Amino acid sequence: MIRFVLADLRLHALGAVVIVLLIASATALGMAVRIEERALRLGSARAADRFDLVVGAAGSETQLVLSSVFLQPAPLTLLNGDVLRRLSEDPRVEFAAPVGFGDSFLGYPIVGTTAEFVESLGLAEGAPERPLASMGEAIVGAGVRLDAGYEIRPMHGLPGQEAEEHDEIVYRVTGRLAPTSTPWDRAILVPIEGVWKAHEHGDEADDEAGHDDDHEDHGAEAAAARLGPPWPDDLPGVPAIIVKPRTIANAYQLRGEYRTETTLAVFPGEVLTRLYSTLGDARQILTAIAIGTQALAAAAVLLVAMAHLAQRRRQIGALRAFGAPRVAVFGVVWAELLLVVGLGVACGVLLGYAGAKILAIGLSRQSGIHLPVTLEASDLGFAAVLLAVAAAIAALPAIYAYRQSPAAALRS
Amino acid sequence: MLSLSLEGVVVRFPDLAEPALDLPGLEVAAGSSVAVTGPSGAGKSTFINVVTGLERPSAGRVLWSGEDIARLSEAARDRWRARNVGLVMQDFHLFPGLSAIENVLLPARFRHIRLPAGLRDRAVALLVEVGIDAGARGIETFSRGEMQRVAIARALLLQPGVIVADEPTASLDGQSGAAVCALLTRLARAAGATLIVVTHDPALYGRLDRRIALAGGRRADALHAEAS
Numbered sequence: 001m002i003r004f005v006l007a008d009l010r011l012h013a014l015g016a017v018v019i020v021l022l023i024a025s026a027t028a029l030g031m032a033v034r035i036e037e038r039a040l041r042l043g044s045a046r047a048a049d050r051f052d053l054v055v056g057a058a059g060s061e062t063q064l065v066l067s068s069v070f071l072q073p074a075p076l077t078l079l080n081g082d083v084l085r086r087l088s089e090d091p092r093v094e095f096a097a098p099v100g101f102g103d104s105f106l107g108y109p110i111v112g113t114t115a116e117f118v119e120s121l122g123l124a125e126g127a128p129e130r131p132l133a134s135m136g137e138a139i140v141g142a143g144v145r146l147d148a149g150y151e152i153r154p155m156h157g158l159p160g161q162e163a164e165e166h167d168e169i170v171y172r173v174t175g176r177l178a179p180t181s182t183p184w185d186r187a188i189l190v191p192i193e194g195v196w197k198a199h200e201h202g203d204e205a206d207d208e209a210g211h212d213d214d215h216e217d218h219g220a221e222a223a224a225a226r227l228g229p230p231w232p233d234d235l236p237g238v239p240a241i242i243v244k245p246r247t248i249a250n251a252y253q254l255r256g257e258y259r260t261e262t263t264l265a266v267f268p269g270e271v272l273t274r275l276y277s278t279l280g281d282a283r284q285i286l287t288a289i290a291i292g293t294q295a296l297a298a299a300a301v302l303l304v305a306m307a308h309l310a311q312r313r314r315q316i317g318a319l320r321a322f323g324a325p326r327v328a329v330f331g332v333v334w335a336e337l338l339l340v341v342g343l344g345v346a347c348g349v350l351l352g353y354a355g356a357k358i359l360a361i362g363l364s365r366q367s368g369i370h371l372p373v374t375l376e377a378s379d380l381g382f383a384a385v386l387l388a389v390a391a392a393i394a395a396l397p398a399i400y401a402y403r404q405s406p407a408a409a410l411r412s
Numbered sequence: 413m414l415s416l417s418l419e420g421v422v423v424r425f426p427d428l429a430e431p432a433l434d435l436p437g438l439e440v441a442a443g444s445s446v447a448v449t450g451p452s453g454a455g456k457s458t459f460i461n462v463v464t465g466l467e468r469p470s471a472g473r474v475l476w477s478g479e480d481i482a483r484l485s486e487a488a489r490d491r492w493r494a495r496n497v498g499l500v501m502q503d504f505h506l507f508p509g510l511s512a513i514e515n516v517l518l519p520a521r522f523r524h525i526r527l528p529a530g531l532r533d534r535a536v537a538l539l540v541e542v543g544i545d546a547g548a549r550g551i552e553t554f555s556r557g558e559m560q561r562v563a564i565a566r567a568l569l570l571q572p573g574v575i576v577a578d579e580p581t582a583s584l585d586g587q588s589g590a591a592v593c594a595l596l597t598r599l600a601r602a603a604g605a606t607l608i609v610v611t612h613d614p615a616l617y618g619r620l621d622r623r624i625a626l627a628g629g630r631r632a633d634a635l636h637a638e639a640s
Binding site: 319323325406411 | 487
């Protein structure tokens with residue numbers, strides 16, 4: 001029987017290949033949507049894992065998370081420097097690290113922060129024991145292609161924007177972070193004092209935090225002499241502060257305390273969850289499109305199967321005339337369709353996985369977020385459901401063949 | 413070998429006033445050979461469908477050695493046909509993409525998950541007997557005369573009690589037709605099978621024991637039949 005099926009498929013090899021490709025692409029689309037969405041969710045959640053609490057100026061929570069955790073270029077309102085000082089002196093806080101953006105080099109964002117935070121991200125081998133010990137030092141992310149000793153002249157402006165070179169400061173790469181699979185792999189970390197210094201004149205007009213100019217100058221100079229906390233009284237503003245609370249209870253207390261009229265405190269994980277529920281709608285649309293495509297493919301296959309069956313009507317009638325049982329006729333038609341559909345779904349799973357992988361590699365290169373593309377049992381379950389639906393649909397032509405009178409078929 | 417006895421067989425189609433077949437009585441002795449002739453529309457195909465169990469008559473009994481196949485279910489008639497009937501058809505119904513030997517074995521493959529021992533040897537022997545060398549090439553490369561000889565080998569494979577041929581020479585040229593005639597009658601006789609052949613071909617019906625003429629679904633040779 002299987003020989004008979006294979007012989008017929010060989011005779012119609014070209015058509016069968018087209019059908020397999022059709023089913024494979026429809027399956028791959030659904031598969032890729034599932035896999036990619038999960039990878040995006042997992043990848044961004046993992047990237048946010050290291051950031052317990054982020055404090056910024058009042059504004060959009062999503063923007064704060066995107067800018068601080070995912071290093072998405074966007075100008076943030078500055079937070080008063082006192083907040084940083086208060087936080088780093090708070091006994092409930094293990095460390096509070098400022099993050100200052102605004103400059104870039106060769107497309108890599110330059111992020112001003114403290115040695116403490118760099119250490120918490122984890123240094124790769126060969127990095128200095130005390131990172132960012134002096135003003136001209138830079139530690140680069142694992143994905144930054146600059147070697148130790150390289151001289152960095154920051155360009156003012158975020159990556160991708162028109163830039164002008166800062167003359168004041170030159171950084172020298174002294175070490176590298178261990179890979180974090182987060183956008184921070186693409187960052188160049190420098191002392192926050194450097195960022196303050198570079199911007200103390202140029203940004204005065206934009207700075208609406210209401211600082212007294214003399215004070216700010218004075219603060220920056222004082223900070224330049226000695227890096228990191230404890231901070232002097234009058235600090236310049238920072239766009240965001242990453243806070244590591246000592247306990248979970250502390251984290252909730254701090255979040256509550258720093259949700260004020262001028263400040264905003266968020267758990268990145270929580271903001272992401274909210275973001276996903278919005279993205280969930282997009283996923284539903286994509287899923288609906290994928291299901292629509294699958295339905296179209298199923299309709300096309302059914303049409304082709306019925307046309308093929310009409311062509312084989314006499315052949316099937318003859319099979320019955322030679323004594324083939326009706327179940328065998330059903331089996332032949334069904335098995336042939338299942339073989340084609342099964343092959344299509346199997347190819348589609350591989351194709352979808354490969355497509356998701358390629359897409360994820362592209363996205364990772366752009367954003368630095370590692371997207372864990374995996375094939376899970378639920379994906380195979382999804383493929384199995386597709387196959388089961390296909391098997392049910394394939395039974396229609398098979399039933400048609402089963403019910404056909406051989407005498408009538410032979411007369412036609 | 414099987415004997416055939418039709419009793420009061422009537423076949424009606426819903427859209428026709430006259431029955432397509434109306435045979436009050438017909439006997440074919442076991443092991444004999446019969447030609448069924450008649451103009452187109454005479455009911456020859458319906459006759460074949462009824463005696464092979466492909467179609468159930470509207471009324472009457474179709475007795476093969478006493479067993480009324482008109483009373484069997486569709487599945488049982490399929491089974492009965494597979495076991496007892498060797499079919500040879502005008503346009504062969506060989507399956508492209510399969511070799512000669514696979515075509516000969518195909519009906520058996522639909523009946524058995526594993527071919528019974530010796531069946532393949534028998535298929536090879538039958539192909540030798542009908543003068544076909546059992547190569548691996550696809551059946552579609554054969555000439556029409558060769559195809560019909562493969563079909564005869566297929567009909568004989570399971571040692572059927574009756575061989576039914578529907579216009580076996582109609583689509584062949586004179587020479588191949590003659591070869592097929594000779595082969596069919598010789599092998600049926602050698603196997604001891606009852607042979608029923610629908611044909612227009614005088615060369616073929618001349619070789620058979622008896623001739624039944626049909627017209628308008630009825631016997632047109634009542635006198636001739638009684639005389640025989």
